């Protein structure tokens with residue numbers, strides 16, 4: 001059993017409250033009517049299955065019921081961050097150590113440093 005940080009509730013909650021919904025950041029074709037069958041089929045059915053860092057869509061099903069993204073290492077199961085819809089991930093296969101704030105990192109990073117910084121902010 002482990003805990004997942006919900007970026008909307010801003011709490012670590014039991015994994016059983018969440019459901020994975022597959023690969024994140026899949027762009028719907030801008031004009032579905034002009035897609036080829038191959039393009040539409042690729043959008044609907046084909047997903048990456050990388051070994052290492054990738055991004056997943058999850059929902060806090062027994063909680064706020066909002067969708068958010070998780071950056072996870074599929075080899076170690078480590079969750080590197082969670083972030084809200086519309087935000088960009090800090091970690092990626094191209095940036096395994098994480099982007100700096102200047103490079104457009106996500107605001108809600110679910111690492112221990114973020115939690116400590118947040119708690120210190122409350123005490124101050």
Ligand SMILES: [Zn+2]
Nearest residue numbers: 006009060064
């Ligand atoms: Zn939540």
